Amino acid sequence: MSKHVSVAGTLMRVDWVNPHIVLAVEAKGEGGKVEQWTFQSNPPSWYKSVGLARADFAKAIGQMITVQAVKARDGSLYGYMDKIKLPDGTSYELINGAEAK
Amino acid sequence: MTNRILAFVACAVLVQAVVSAQQARHPDLSGVWSYAIDRAPAALKKEVNGQVTLQKIDQSARHGDASKTKGVQPSEPRPTYKAQFQAKVKDLADHESRTDPVFYCGRPGIPRIGPPRKIVQLAKETIFLYEDISGDPYRVIPTDGRPHRRYPNPSAYGDSIGKWEGDVFVVDVTGFGEDTWFGEDGYFHTDAMHVIERLWRDGDNLVWQATVEEPNVLSKPWVMPARLLKPSTDSLEESPKCVESDGGRLLNDDHHLQR
Numbered sequence: 421m422s423k424h425v426s427v428a429g430t431l432m433r434v435d436w437v438n439p440h441i442v443l444a445v446e447a448k449g450e451g452g453k454v455e456q457w458t459f460q461s462n463p464p465s466w467y468k469s470v471g472l473a474r475a476d477f478a479k480a481i482g483q484m485i486t487v488q489a490v491k492a493r494d495g496s497l498y499g500y501m502d503k504i505k506l507p508d509g510t511s512y513e514l515i516n517g518a519e520a521k
Numbered sequence: 522m523t524n525r526i527l528a529f530v531a532c533a534v535l536v537q538a539v540v541s542a543q544q545a546r547h548p549d550l551s552g553v554w555s556y557a558i559d560r561a562p563a564a565l566k567k568e569v570n571g572q573v574t575l576q577k578i579d580q581s582a583r584h585g586d587a588s589k590t591k592g593v594q595p596s597e598p599r600p601t602y603k604a605q606f607q608a609k610v611k612d613l614a615d616h617e618s619r620t621d622p623v624f625y626c627g628r629p630g631i632p633r634i635g636p637p638r639k640i641v642q643l644a645k646e647t648i649f650l651y652e653d654i655s656g657d658p659y660r661v662i663p664t665d666g667r668p669h670r671r672y673p674n675p676s677a678y679g680d681s682i683g684k685w686e687g688d689v690f691v692v693d694v695t696g697f698g699e700d701t702w703f704g705e706d707g708y709f710h711t712d713a714m715h716v717i718e719r720l721w722r723d724g725d726n727l728v729w730q731a732t733v734e735e736p737n738v739l740s741k742p743w744v745m746p747a748r749l750l751k752p753s754t755d756s757l758e759e760s761p762k763c764v765e766s767d768g769g770r771l772l773n774d775d776h777h778l779q780r
Contacts, residue, residue, distance in 0.1 A: 438626070438654035438763040462561045463654060464761045469556065470565040470576040494770050513566040515575065 423491045425499060427457050431485045436464050436474040443477065443501065445487060459489050461501040462514065472512070483507040548688050548722045551642045553757065554750040557582035557635045557729075558653070559705075579751075583635075587749035590723050592689065593730060600708060600733060600743035613707025618771055620707070622700060626763035628655045630677035630701030631694050632716050633708075636729035636748055639757055640720075647683055647690065654763045662692055669695055675712055677701045692718040703733055711737045726751055 429447025440460040449455040467473070485506055489499030503513040556579075564577040587593055602610050613620050623629050637649035637660075649660040662683040673680035673696030680696035694716040702708045703716075715734040720727060730747035733739070 435764070436761050438761050439624075439765065440767075442764075442766070460766075462563065465556065465558075465652065465654075466560050466563075466578065467565075468755075468758070469560070469578055472565070492770055493772050496770070498770065509570065511568045513568070514561075514563040515566050516563050 422493075424488065424502070425491045426486060426488050427459075427499075428484060428486045429455075429457065431477070431480045431483060432456075434474055434478045434481065438465075439463050441467065441474075441477075443487065443504075445485065455497055457487075457497045457499070459487050459499050459501040477504070477506075480506045488513075547642075547685050547690070549642060550640045550647070550690055550720055550722065550727060552727075553639045553753045553755060554636060554727050555579065555582040555753045556638065556652070556755075557748050557750060559583050582748055582750045585749055587728060587730075587747040590728055590747060590749055592719075592721055592723070592728060593747040594719075594732075594744050596730070596744045596746045598746065599706065600704070600735075601740045602738055603740045606738050610707045610709065613702075613709060615707075617705070617707060619768070621702065621705070623655070623702070623705075625765050625768060626655050628658070628677035628701060629653060630697065630703070631679050632718065632731035632733060632745065633701065633703055633705070634658070634678075636720070636727070636750055638753075640727075650757060652757055652760050654760060656763075657757075657760050669693070675699070679716065689719050689721045692720070694718065703735075709738070710735050713737045723749065 427445060427447050429445040431443060432446050433444035435442040440462065441464055443459045443461070445457040445459065447455050447457055485504060487501050488503040489501045492498035501514075503511060505511040560578055560580065560583075564575050567574045567576065588596065618624060623633070634651055634653055638652050639650040641648040641650070645663065645665040647662045647664055649662065651658045658678055660678055660681055662681045664683040667682065669682055670680050675696060675698035677698060677700070679694040681692050681694045683690060683692045685691070697710065697712055697714045699710065699712050701710075703710055703714065713736060717732045717734070719730050722728070727750040728747055729750065731745045733743040733745065
């Protein structure tokens with residue numbers, strides 16, 4: 421069963437790489453312990469097709485963002501990003517299924 | 522002296538006219554064409570100050586049905602391997618998250634990479650440009666009647682020569698290595714693979730259809746489903762480097778269900 425997580429933290433890095441873009445987020449976990457999260461998402465060419473570039477995410481580096489993701493089954497702080505909310509209130513969400521067709 | 526100059530100019534004009542006439546005889550395939558690789562089946566929902574927009578992906582070049590398009594040859598959805606190789610293909614496909622070179626940033630090769638993103642059609646050669654996660658390959662395809670190179674180094678994109686059959690541009694490709702798959706489902710091959718690509722115009726669109734001949738492993742040539750490509754206004758960009766980071770996290774054979 422996939423586990424969804426919502427992580428609020430500071431965007432540390434945006435890697436515009438294939439086959440999946442990568443966002444590094446530093447967040448506070450239980451007891452205030454700092455956690456280093458890594459999130460993947462769709463490929464750069466996919467984001468290009470919907471009009472987004474690295475700069476659309478990288479402008480938030482050093483600022484608080486919220487990421488919703490499906491957590492990796494190996495239990496690590498790793499996930500596939502479904503949705504991101506940027507500091508200016510803009511959100512981007514991947515929509516699957518019939519709504520996407 | 523004046524006569525020599527006039528003769529030179531006349532020759533130059535004649536050569537240009539012949540070249541133009543040759544080019545005019547064939548349809549022009551030049552241009553940027555829609556992206557035809559498989560992409561995540563998702564749309565992007567953007568919300569700004571309560572305003573919601575939905576940006577969908579055009580997958581028609583990959584998943585559209587081009588079978589009724591004029592000139593398309595009857596195709597089959599998958600190749601037919603000889604009986605002694607069917608278990609190997611199934612095993613590769615069943616474990617493709619670990620065995621597919623493309624999952625690990627490998628080159629897809631021909632014909633798996635599909636149709637070119639951009640075509641530059643010149644008098645004596647045609648250039649295919651691609652965008653791919655493994656890098657951005659190009660192919661310079663001679664059309665001056667020369668044969669294949671005698672000893673091409675084995676490669677993912679092979680040795681190509683082109684010719685026109687009526688309004689169809691036919692690219693003959695040999696000289697493959699053995700480290701690519703010609704399709705996603707474990708379609709391995711040997712260096713005997715021979716691919717014929719056919720490209721033609723259908724109104725504003727471009728049609729691409731390939732045939733794989735592989736006498737060592739296939740029981741018959743595989744005519745692949747055609748792809749119908751729309752003209753695109755996208756500019757080509759250098760593809761970002763490929764950094765695979767999922768392989769070490771796999772808990773089972775399903776690449777996309779690790780989460």
